[in-house]
Amino acid sequence: MTASASAENPAPRRDLITAVLLCAGIGAALAVGYRAPNPAAEQQAAAAIPVVAAPAEAPAGEPINTTFNLDIAMRLAGTQVPEETESFYFFPMVDEVPEAVDVHELGGKLMQAAKEHDYLGIAGPDPERNRRTLLAALAAHQTDDLKTLVLIYLGPDSHRDEISAAARKAGFEARFVTYPEPGDASAKAPI
Incomplete structure (x- = not known):
């Protein structure tokens, strides 16, 4: 033409x-x-001692939404990932599937993220189900090497000790982001 x-x-x-x-x-x-290889992250993960990070706040002092919002959850998880990291794994437990299915699929994501020395965020609207699912997935993979995993768990402060203990036992780093339980009257207005 x-x-x-x-x-x-x-x-x-x-x-x-x-x-x-x-x-x-x-x-x-x-x-x-x-996922491109990230040698700097591999060196950092190899030298890191598993520690549970201090609680994260919403970026720029923004209030956290009291009802679950997947976009907000992913953004909050992203605050725990270094800026030079282009992406990270995120496991949202939002679908109406049996808990056993989520346990199996989350176990696979834990292994995949650990294999790639990567970050894995976990969140969902039911904090108790999220906690049970994560602990069951970790129990199913207790003999696997998860040391290079950095887990970002979004949930209520009441889960911090149990998630931290599970991470220490498995030998990986856990970063806890406080995301209030639905209906928490003490939380601030939505973003």
Whole structure:
């Protein structure tokens, strides 16, 4: 097609732009699944002593929403990941599936994140179910090497000691982000 034909009929140009945008979107979606090796993180993980980090606050002093919101949970988990890390694993327990299914799938994510020396965030609307699921997944993988995992657990302060003890026992680092239980009247207004 010549330049004069394009000027007379702009439709082919729009089709080309649409095709380019679709390809870029598909490429971006595929790139999200690719994890490049991060030697600095591997060295840091090898030298790190498992410690439970201090509780995190919402970025820039923002109040935390008292009802579960997956976007907010992912953003709060992201505050525990170094800026140079482009992505991290996140396991949302939001689907209506049997708890045993979540235990099995979370166990796989724990192993995958540990294998890749990566971060894994965990959150969901039912804090007690999240705690039970994580502890059951850890119990199922107690003989596996999770030392290079950095777990980011979003939940109420009442879970801190138990999650910290489980992380110490398994030998990995846990970072706890206080995310209040639904209906907590002492929490501030939503973001």
